[in-house]
Amino acid sequence: MIPFFSKKKDGDLKKKGKDSSFSSDDLQLDNGKSGNEEEVHPELSIHPSWNITPEKQYVFRFLNNDLEPLKPNQISLAGVEIDQENDEILVTAFVRNSLPSEVLLHEIELLLLDEKDQVLARHFFNFEELGKLPANSSRPWVFKFPKSAVKADKLPEENWRLAFNLNTMRKHQLDLEPSWKERMSEEQIKQLNEIINKLPALGKNEFNLTGLELKKLDDGRLATTVFLRNGNSQDITVSQLPLQVVSSDGKVVAKGQFELPNMVVKANSSKPWTFIFPPELVLEDEVPARWMVSVAGQ
The missing domain is CATH 2.60.40 (Immunoglobulin-like)
Structure with a gap:
């Protein structure tokens, strides 16, 4: 993950994907909810294991500050860009939390969708690797889709998005x-x-x-x-x-x-x-x- 970012110039990282937002009820989260109806601007939160330069932190902060605000009590995936490394598809995105408390997600299937919501790739990810998302935070992450998870021959550069597959989270x-x-x-x-x-x-x-x-x-x-x-x-x-x-x-x-x-x-x-x-x-x-x-x- 970190070697991948070390290859990219600071100005190369641009937001090319769209956003997907889900309520805490959609994700069956038991965390306390905010009764406030004001929009939330989650603050950048870099994972402790990400030893990135101040310059790259600045780039992520700039990208994060440019994101649309969230409604209270949401988890959002804000797509940044898609890259390919060997046979893996690397999708960079912000995982954003507008709840007033920290959130720990578990194993969830992610869908990579095109602008017509056709599935380009699907794969289960262990979100515990992201650690606990602080209250009102936005944490950048790289999701690695193996070759076997990719359903499309060609991936778009823009107007794609990541989404939680809620079917895997709801009760049978x-x-x-x-x-x-x-x-x-x-x-x-x-x-x-x-x-x-x-x-x-x-x-x-x-x-x-x-x-x-x-x-x-x-x-x-x-x-x-x-x-x-x-x-x-x-x-x-x-x-x-x-x-x-x-x-x-x-x-x-x-x-x-x-x-x-x-x-x-x-x-x-x-x-x-x-x-x-x-x-x-x-x-x-x-x-x-x-x-x-x-x-x-x-």
């Missing part, structure tokens, strides 16, 4: 299709939310199935209701799903392929859905008391 949620919302009562929706809250947390790139109900219909079909659980920071589209229901003693109760109308499971959410196996795909007569549903072949 229930994702109901409109048709389900229409026919479910508030109590039933509440019960589904309670089930979600009791399930084990998903990994940040995990997608799995959790069985909710299994019953035999009068016409011999077998209906299984499951949660499609998405721990990713992006929505996932499911077009087809090979499913099997397996009893606790290892017997395959039903197995088949399901075509779905481009079903979208939202980021960091669980979507309930009922799959119905026709009689010819039901392999056991009895409905087991204990069972699981999984992607066939896994």
Whole structure:
């Protein structure tokens, strides 16, 4: 980080990116809030490990003083510039805090967006490396995106911005299709939310199935209701799903392929859905008391 800055002339660092601001509620911060409605001009705060020259501190102070003020109780990312070093993309930005108390952020996914908000790169960063951001402060930092995180062949010089991916920060949620919302009562929706809250947390790139109900219909079909659980920071589209229901003693109760109308499971959410196996795909007569549903072949 410091060797990178040592190569740049003091006048070379210019602000070419745009700003993204988020309320403390968006980021689920419990820090005390200011009741003041006046705009805040965060003061420059250099990380203790940054051994940069007074001249470069002056450049950062100049850039920081030129930034737009923040509303109270915000965390903002003010993009400065994009550079490339070997296979890494280096994005310099100010992390700004307009809260009246210090803030310690943790692991968050950052999105590098173009002027049309198309994702150019995405990567998880450990914000604890920035240390505690003092109250009403603005701390410059360099975010290193590995080559594997870059989604675009060419990166713009200007009008790009960094943004927090709030999907990775909000609580895992229930994702109901409109048709389900229409026919479910508030109590039933509440019960589904309670089930979600009791399930084990998903990994940040995990997608799995959790069985909710299994019953035999009068016409011999077998209906299984499951949660499609998405721990990713992006929505996932499911077009087809090979499913099997397996009893606790290892017997395959039903197995088949399901075509779905481009079903979208939202980021960091669980979507309930009922799959119905026709009689010819039901392999056991009895409905087991204990069972699981999984992607066939896994």
